[in-house]
Structures are given as C-alpha cells and as structure tokens.
Amino acid sequence: MTVAVSDRLSRLVMEHGLKPLAIAVCFVLVALIWTFPLQHVISYPFVFLFFGAIMGSAWFGGAVAGFMAVILSSGVIGYFFIPPFFSISIAKESRSFFAAFILCAIAITLVSSARKRAENAIRHARDELDAKVQERTAELVRSNLEIQESERQLRQLTEAIPQQIWRADAAGRIEHCNHHLRDYTGKTMDEMRGELFFQILHPEDARLYLQGWHAALATGNRFEEEARVRGADGTYRWFLVRSIPQRSEDGQIARWYGIHIDIEEQHRAQQNLILAQEDLSRLSRTMSMAEMAASIAHELNQPLTAVVTHAYACREWLQGEPANLEKASATAEKIVQESTRASVVVGRVRALFRKEAHVRELTSINRLIQEMARLMRDEAIRRDVSIRLELANDLPQLKMDPVQIQQVILNLVMNGMDAMMPLPRPREIIIRTEKYGGGILVAVEDQGLGITPETIERIFDPFFTTKPQGTGMGLAICRSILEAHDGKIWAGNSERGGATLQFTLPAES
Amino acid sequence: MTEMPTASSHARETVYIVDDDESIREGLSNFLEALGITSKCFATAEGFSAHWSEEMAGCLLLDARLPGIGGVDFQERLQKSGARIPIIFMTAHGDIPMVRKVMKAGAVEFLTKPFQKEELLHAVEQAFASDRARRKDEAILNSIRMRIDSLTPREREVMALVTAGLLNKQIAGELNLSEITVKMHRRQVMEKMRADSLADLVKMCERVKLGSKSIGSSK
Numbered sequence A: 001m002t003v004a005v006s007d008r009l010s011r012l013v014m015e016h017g018l019k020p021l022a023i024a025v026c027f028v029l030v031a032l033i034w035t036f037p038l039q040h041v042i043s044y045p046f047v048f049l050f051f052g053a054i055m056g057s058a059w060f061g062g063a064v065a066g067f068m069a070v071i072l073s074s075g076v077i078g079y080f081f082i083p084p085f086f087s088i089s090i091a092k093e094s095r096s097f098f099a100a101f102i103l104c105a106i107a108i109t110l111v112s113s114a115r116k117r118a119e120n121a122i123r124h125a126r127d128e129l130d131a132k133v134q135e136r137t138a139e140l141v142r143s144n145l146e147i148q149e150s151e152r153q154l155r156q157l158t159e160a161i162p163q164q165i166w167r168a169d170a171a172g173r174i175e176h177c178n179h180h181l182r183d184y185t186g187k188t189m190d191e192m193r194g195e196l197f198f199q200i201l202h203p204e205d206a207r208l209y210l211q212g213w214h215a216a217l218a219t220g221n222r223f224e225e226e227a228r229v230r231g232a233d234g235t236y237r238w239f240l241v242r243s244i245p246q247r248s249e250d251g252q253i254a255r256w257y258g259i260h261i262d263i264e265e266q267h268r269a270q271q272n273l274i275l276a277q278e279d280l281s282r283l284s285r286t287m288s289m290a291e292m293a294a295s296i297a298h299e300l301n302q303p304l305t306a307v308v309t310h311a312y313a314c315r316e317w318l319q320g321e322p323a324n325l326e327k328a329s330a331t332a333e334k335i336v337q338e339s340t341r342a343s344v345v346v347g348r349v350r351a352l353f354r355k356e357a358h359v360r361e362l363t364s365i366n367r368l369i370q371e372m373a374r375l376m377r378d379e380a381i382r383r384d385v386s387i388r389l390e391l392a393n394d395l396p397q398l399k400m401d402p403v404q405i406q407q408v409i410l411n412l413v414m415n416g417m418d419a420m421m422p423l424p425r426p427r428e429i430i431i432r433t434e435k436y437g438g439g440i441l442v443a444v445e446d447q448g449l450g451i452t453p454e455t456i457e458r459i460f461d462p463f464f465t466t467k468p469q470g471t472g473m474g475l476a477i478c479r480s481i482l483e484a485h486d487g488k489i490w491a492g493n494s495e496r497g498g499a500t501l502q503f504t505l506p507a508e509s
Numbered sequence B: 001m002t003e004m005p006t007a008s009s010h011a012r013e014t015v016y017i018v019d020d021d022e023s024i025r026e027g028l029s030n031f032l033e034a035l036g037i038t039s040k041c042f043a044t045a046e047g048f049s050a051h052w053s054e055e056m057a058g059c060l061l062l063d064a065r066l067p068g069i070g071g072v073d074f075q076e077r078l079q080k081s082g083a084r085i086p087i088i089f090m091t092a093h094g095d096i097p098m099v100r101k102v103m104k105a106g107a108v109e110f111l112t113k114p115f116q117k118e119e120l121l122h123a124v125e126q127a128f129a130s131d132r133a134r135r136k137d138e139a140i141l142n143s144i145r146m147r148i149d150s151l152t153p154r155e156r157e158v159m160a161l162v163t164a165g166l167l168n169k170q171i172a173g174e175l176n177l178s179e180i181t182v183k184m185h186r187r188q189v190m191e192k193m194r195a196d197s198l199a200d201l202v203k204m205c206e207r208v209k210l211g212s213k214s215i216g217s218s219k
Helices: A002-041 A048-080 A092-160 A179-185 A194-200 A203-219 A264-319 A325-354 A365-382 A402-420 A453-458 A474-484 B022-034 B045-051 B071-080 B096-104 B117-150 B153-163 B168-175 B179-192 B198-215
Strands: A164-169 A174-177 A223-230 A236-247 A253-262 A361-363 A385-391 A398-400 A427-436 A439-445 A488-493 A499-505 B013-018 B038-042 B057-063 B087-091 B109-112
Touching (some): A048 A092, A164 A179, A174 A194, A194 A203, A236 A264, A264 A365, A361 A365, A365 A402, A365 A427, A402 A439, A402 A499, A474 A488, A474 A499, B013 B117, B022 B038, B057 B117, B087 B117, B096 B109, B153 B168, B168 B179
Parallel strands (some): B013 B038, B057 B087, B087 B109
Antiparallel strands (some): A164 A174, A164 A253, A223 A236
C-alpha cells in the first residue's frame, strides 16, 4: 500500500515538478546562451529570447513549466542583464523595466498554456470522435452480418418446418408460400400469389373462409378457420388455417403469417365420433321415449282395467234376477272414481312436459342460426347438402329459449335433409329470416318432393311420421316449443316444389 | 274301482286375487261377486303365502309384476313348496319370454289387462276344473296311503312281492312261509286295500309311487 502511495507520489512529482522544471531549465538555458553574444551587440537588456523560452515552456510543459521558466528567466535576467550586473539586486531605475518583463512573462505563460490546453482538448475530442466512428462502423458491419445470418436461418427454418406456411401483406394478399405448401398444392408461387391463393380452397368452404379472413383483416384479430385444401393430386384434405398479424412499432399491421395444419385424421376421427354420438343420442332418445311411453301406458292401464272390470260387474248386477241396483250403483260410483284417476294421470303427464319451458334470453335469431349452420356443416357435407343462409339484417332481438329454438331449427333442417336424401345433387337447404310484424319469421326450405295435402293436415300430430325410423315426435315437439313461445309453425310447399316449414316468434307481449 | 270319498269337499272354491293395485282388486272381486264367485284379495304374494293352506280350493289370480316377490318368482316358489293351486297370470304388458316361462311352468292362462269378461270367466272355470281334478287326485292318493298304513308289516311284504308279479309259491319260498299263510295274507291285503283284482292293486301301488315322486313328502 505504502509502495503504491509512494509510487503515485513519485509519479506526481515527476509529472508536475521535475518534468516542467526540466523543460523550463532547458528553454531558459537555450535563451541564455543565445542572449549572451547578442547582449554584446545590443546596448539595452535583450530579454525577448526569454519570452520565447517562457512561451515554449508553457506550450510544451504546461502552466507549471511556464511559471518555472518565468522565475528562472527573472533570476537570470536580474543577475546577468540588469545593472548592477552579476548581482541579484536591481538598480532603482531598472525596477519598472524588470516588473514589466515579469508581467509580460506571466501573461505569456497564461496565454500560451491556455492555448495549449484548448488545442489538447480539441485534439482529444477529435481522437475520441475518430475512435467512436470506428467502433460504430465495426458494430454496423457485425450486426449486418448477424441480420443476414438470422435471416438465412429463418428462411431455412420456414423451409425446414414440416408445415405449410405463407406470408401476406397488410391487405391480405399472399406474398410468399413455403415449399411445403407449394409442394402440397403442386402450384408455383406465381399461381398462388394474391387472390389466386383462395383457389386452392374447396369451393364450399371458400365462402366461410373468406368471410372469416376479411373479418380478421378488418379487425386485426387472429384468424382461424378449418377448410379443405386441394392437393396436387386433386383430392382435398382438411386443414386448420391459422394466421396472426405482425405489427410494426406504430401498431399498424405490417403483414400476416399463416400456417396450414393438416387435420384430416382428427377430422375423420371427430366425424366418426359425432356419428357415434348421434347414433347414441338417437338411441337413447327413442329408448327414453319408449320407457316413458311404457310407464305412462302402465299408469293409465291400471285405472282403465279397473273401469272395464267394474263396468262388467255393473252389467252383471243389473242383469241379475232380480237386478241388484244397490250394488250396480256402488259399482257405477267406482267407475267414476277410476275414470277420474285416469284423467289425473293424463294431467300429470301434460304438466311434466310443460315444466321445461322456462328459460328466456334476449337472443339474436341470426346469430343462433349462424351458430347452428356451423354446427351442422359436417353433417351437411356428409349428406352432400349445402346450407344457404338468407338472413335479414334489421331483425329485433327477442326473448326466447335459445336451446329450444335451436332444436326447432335443427329439427326442420334435419327433416329437410331427410326429404332430399333420395334426390340427385345439387341439394340445398335455405334458411331465411325476415321481419314479421314486430317479431320474426324463420323459413326452412328444402328442394325435396314437397308435402302432400294429406300429410300437411297431420304433419304436426304426435306419432305421425312418413319415415321408417321416425318417432313422429319431431314436429310435434317443435309445435309445442313454439306454442310455449306464443309463436306459430306451419308447413307448405315452395314454388320450387320443395317443402317450406316456417315459424314465427312474436315480439314480447 | 270302488267309490272314493271326495276329500275336503266342504272347502268353497275361491279366486285368490293378488295385485298391488287396490282398484284392480276391487274391480275384480266386484265382478266375481256379481257372477256369484267367492274371491279373496291380497296386495302382495307374501300376504297370500301367509294365508295359504293345503285345504284351500280354487285358483290364484296373480299379477305378474308385484312389489316384493314378483308373480313369476312366486309361481316357482309355490311349486317348490308342493302347492299345486292353479294360477292365472295377469299383466298390463306381458313380454313373450315371460308368458312362455309361466305357461311352461303350468299356468292356466295369461291375461292382458284390461281383459275381456269371457277371457277371465273362461280362465277361472278352467282353473277351478283343474283344481277339482287335482284335489280329487290327492284325495284318492290319500285314501290309498291310509289303506297301506292299515296293513301289517308282513302284509306289506306280501303285497310288494304280489305286485312284483311273484306266484304264491315263490312268495312262500321268499318269506319262508307256508303257501297257505301267504294266501291268507294275500286275501287280507286285497280286503284292506279294497282291491277288486290284482290289476287294481298294482294300479294303486303304482299311483302311490308316482304320487310320492311328484308330491314328495310335503306337509
């Protein structure tokens, strides 16, 4: 520690003491050597060389060296060149001259050292600038290389990922497709650029896909849609298309990145699952209906059996010889009691069905239908039927049980699909909504063979069915749901020949 | 064949109605009463069991679906206990396997509610007839048994060998008796058993053997 301190001290002494002193001594000595011969030629004290020495000392050694030079010069001049010569004392008449010399010398020192400092500062600043520029340039070169490298890696990545990827500009025009996507579709980049891209979609899925895509472009929300995409061999597979926007720093969407995920297998599995579930629910529905019917039948059969037996007995009492009127009348009373019991059972069954209609939510019928059309899409594809929606925009929201109303529409659409099953393609079902007074009218139109007049009369009757596996309850349930909503349902034929089932939901009473 | 006394002829033929539904019970008993047929009602099979005795004549009108023991199981249980009262089943919804099962087990009829008057009447008559025949059968069997009981051990031995088809001489050899003694025992047997001929005696013995097999030693 003391070593370090003494080391620092000695460097300080060297820097601020010995070095300036050496410089000052050197300059003053040079000035003195030149002044001696010149003093022989010039009569007055020749001190100008000393000014030079002071200036030099201050320039090269700083203010400290300058002042040392001033002191040395003053001493030398006072001793050698101001009378009395070779003496430190100064004659009275020379004092003012000597003082002027010292002042000048100090001034020179200050000016010179200040200049030197300024120059040093400038040089220093320039050096720093230089170094910085060099540093920046090196950085720039490096980051440029890095960018190139990462870009190359990114491109390799997008090509290496076993997924189909595309990029679109802010307006949604496809700019680039990776080679997986190009290989799958068998198209070149130019054949998929911009709007051409959508030609790889299945025509039936394209409309819904574009709706969603335009909505995503308008809102800037992420996009997700399932659609069939045509492969190079002309067959279609299901893909999940996902796209997210990339935003620039100001929040504007710069471009969209999209990925196609092959979900054909999942889709098929899901289809099978849905089919299995459908079968199951159909089975359980008929099972529970059969069970319910059996229990209702039993409940009713008991009092009916009693009624019939009592009635036989009553006749026997009356036909006896003589007729037993007392017994007959008591038996008739029993018949009344048992008949009443039977009608109580009927009333209880009705109450059981009425219990369910209580939920009422303010619902947009169009949204309900769109949601349902989405749910039914797979079933429609399976049956080769397309569902067209013609929805009016100015419909009021009404209070309804959304599940029940959806069940009604579902039932009507399924019936329509069933009706068109034996007919050749193209098969289409139109779901139409329009205003109806203050309420709403919903029409489901198919392109089947229509309904015969005899059928129209009975179509809403329970247990009436024209289908081999039908329960005959579908439309009867629809009607009871609509009656619970104060609505109406009726059937007819459209001018195109198919059946049209329409129902109305009134505005709130 | 000599005349046989008809046992328990004093028991009145009754329809025993077993149904969990009171109104059905009432209707049935009212109807039967109007026709002059006695009936008795039970809400459960267990109720009827508690009341049952061998002397009861008539038939059982049994609901196939009952709380507790069901009608079908009850039929099985009755048969195992040796009670051979005829059973008429009734149900609101009979399935074919069930009908087949109970008919195979000897049910008289299977009626579906609500039933026709004639159906019920016919079934009851049929059941009563079958019960009468059953009771007559049992009465004869009982009297034969009583006659066998009145034989001495030696007489029973002789009867067994006679009905097996052995000659008097052979029986005498078999039992170490004189032929005369055998003849005497044989006459006693024929008298006590009230048999007119050897064939009659053989028939009675066969009946007892069969009866013991089918009825067992119940009660």
